Amino acid sequence: MADRAGYFKAENPPGGNAPPLIVGLRVAAPGSQGLPPEEEAHLPKPAPARGPQKEECILSHAHAQARRLILLAIAAALALALSMPALAGAGGKGHHHGKHHAHVHSHHQGKHGKRHGHHGKRHGRHRHHGHHGKGRRDLSVMTQNLYLGSSLTPALAAKTPEEFVEAVALIYGTVQFTDFPARAEAIADEIEEKEPDLIGLQEVTKWTTEGFNPPPGYEFLEILEGALEARGLDYSVAAVASNAKIGPAPLVGSGESCPVLEGPEFTCGVTLEDRDAILVNDDTHGLSWSNPQSGQYATQTTIESPVGPLSFDRGWARIDAKLKGKSFSFVNTHLETEESPAVQEAQAAEFLAGPGKGGTVVATGDFNSAADGSTTGSYALLTAPHKFRDAWDESQLGPGFTCCQSSALTNPESALASRIDLVLSRGAARSHGDEAEVVGDTPFQAEPPFWPSDHAGVVATLHLHH
Numbered sequence: 458m459a460d461r462a463g464y465f466k467a468e469n470p471p472g473g474n475a476p477p478l479i480v481g482l483r484v485a486a487p488g489s490q491g492l493p494p495e496e497e498a499h500l501p502k503p504a505p506a507r508g509p510q511k512e513e514c515i516l517s518h519a520h521a522q523a524r525r526l527i528l529l530a531i532a533a534a535l536a537l538a539l540s541m542p543a544l545a546g547a548g549g550k551g552h553h554h555g556k557h558h559a560h561v562h563s564h565h566q567g568k569h570g571k572r573h574g575h576h577g578k579r580h581g582r583h584r585h586h587g588h589h590g591k592g593r594r595d596l597s598v599m600t601q602n603l604y605l606g607s608s609l610t611p612a613l614a615a616k617t618p619e620e621f622v623e624a625v626a627l628i629y630g631t632v633q634f635t636d637f638p639a640r641a642e643a644i645a646d647e648i649e650e651k652e653p654d655l656i657g658l659q660e661v662t663k664w665t666t667e668g669f670n671p672p673p674g675y676e677f678l679e680i681l682e683g684a685l686e687a688r689g690l691d692y693s694v695a696a697v698a699s700n701a702k703i704g705p706a707p708l709v710g711s712g713e714s715c716p717v718l719e720g721p722e723f724t725c726g727v728t729l730e731d732r733d734a735i736l737v738n739d740d741t742h743g744l745s746w747s748n749p750q751s752g753q754y755a756t757q758t759t760i761e762s763p764v765g766p767l768s769f770d771r772g773w774a775r776i777d778a779k780l781k782g783k784s785f786s787f788v789n790t791h792l793e794t795e796e797s798p799a800v801q802e803a804q805a806a807e808f809l810a811g812p813g814k815g816g817t818v819v820a821t822g823d824f825n826s827a828a829d830g831s832t833t834g835s836y837a838l839l840t841a842p843h844k845f846r847d848a849w850d851e852s853q854l855g856p857g858f859t860c861c862q863s864s865a866l867t868n869p870e871s872a873l874a875s876r877i878d879l880v881l882s883r884g885a886a887r888s889h890g891d892e893a894e895v896v897g898d899t900p901f902q903a904e905p906p907f908w909p910s911d912h913a914g915v916v917a918t919l920h921l922h923h
Contacts, residue, residue: 594743594780594921598848598880599653600789600821601644601897601914603677605662605731606632608864622723626709629672629727632664635866635906637675643901643909645684648692651896651916654744655778656692656736657789657821663732667705668725670714678734691739696749697732698774698789704728735774735789743781750775752812756803758793771804773812773822783921785817785886794825795832801825805835809844817884819919820845823912828857828876836879845881848917850890857895859913866906871898873913880917893917 611624666674705726715725753772773790793801826835839845849857858873896914900907
């Protein structure tokens with residue numbers, strides 16, 4: 458994300474039975490919640506609260522400690538829209554995913570355990586899989602930030618409980634407007650056209666709604682998997698980095714959805730879960746994988762808020778892989794934004810010392826560091842001598858901008874202006890620098906949302922040498 462891609466994390470009230478926060482609501486004026494008026498004009502407005510005609514905050518008669526705990530949980534949910542992955546390495550927490558992970562499939566079987574007969578059925582379209590030279594194997598890799606569907610700026614700008622509840626309604630209204638099911642079709646089209654062997658995904662979001670006649674929730678991973686399967690594509694979810702889980706936050710709807718009752722009292726909630734994922738193409742002949750892992754970086758951003766300190770989660774996911782006998786590791790990550798350069802650079806150093814360490818490593822991610830060095834020093838750290846090589850050579854391919862479209866995806870002309878989404882490699886995985894392309898940088902439909910994501914993706918071919 459262009460603004461802040463990270464999530465607030467806070468403890469829920471003990472027992473989960475704290476009394477509800479009672480807030481008098483009002484509809485925000487256009488532009489007051491951190492979005493330009495032209496974007497906010499497209500979005501649904503939250504319904505005003507029923508009951509007393511007061512604009513000040515009215516709290517229930519619970520003791521002060523319970524109210525503070527509720528505010529803390531709500532403000533955490535408020536953060537509702539930033540982004541991340543998970544890490545290990547110096548001081549980080551590493552995790553090995555095995556049979557306990559619902560979405561991880563072992564290297565010797567395909568998705569749902571029934572892909573054995575499909576390997577290579579579209580091999581003729583994979584020009585990059587052949588041996589183009591003695592001892593060389595070609596690997597196609599894609600990185601794509603799916604975009605959680607809204608900026609978190611409205612929640613970050615909230616100063617009172619009323620403003621926070623309004624922000625949650627605006628954020629989730631934007632999520633509905635940016636329509637991930639439609640965007641997933643466009644992303645699946647790109648994957649169908651390029652058929653990468655490995656895909657690193659960021660902001661693989663799960664929005665869960667609950668309560669009285671709530672709006673639909675969205676499970677981005679399942680939606681994208683369904684779109685791929687509908688095209689006859691066979692991709693396994695090899696590793697998932699589970700990052701933030703925030704909520705439920707009070708959700709105000711419109712019409713008959715999520716009404717606010719006398720008091721006022723909220724009838725709906727929304728929960729956000731952020732993840733990053735690695736997909737493996739089961740139809741790639743000679744490609745196998747094992748040992749899925751994920752972890753969190755030791756260095757994270759913490760910000761002060763009216764309800765106390767809030768922190769962000771960032772990390773990585775990794776698998777070990779082998780293509781026609783050649784072993785390598787594949788890592789996917791999402792670093793802190795440029796707004797916290799010291800934290801981001803520390804995470805980049807942890808990445809190099811932890812999940813990015815090894816002989817032959819291929820890495821994808823939203824690194825949030827402009828390749829031209831104009832924002833942070835992370836790109837320079839990652840691509841320093843004897844570290845990673847960038848698959849995109851600007852001298853041959855041009856600027857290759859990947860970030861970022863408007864938060865509501867309503868800009869008809871592309872607003873991409875920096876290159877922060879990268880395919881990197883080290884060891885025996887090499888690129889000529891001219892075998893990469895940006896995808897998802899043109900509108901996929903005539904009406905907003907125009908773009909598959911606020912980020913463009915990158916597809917690159919790497920060569921694995923003995």
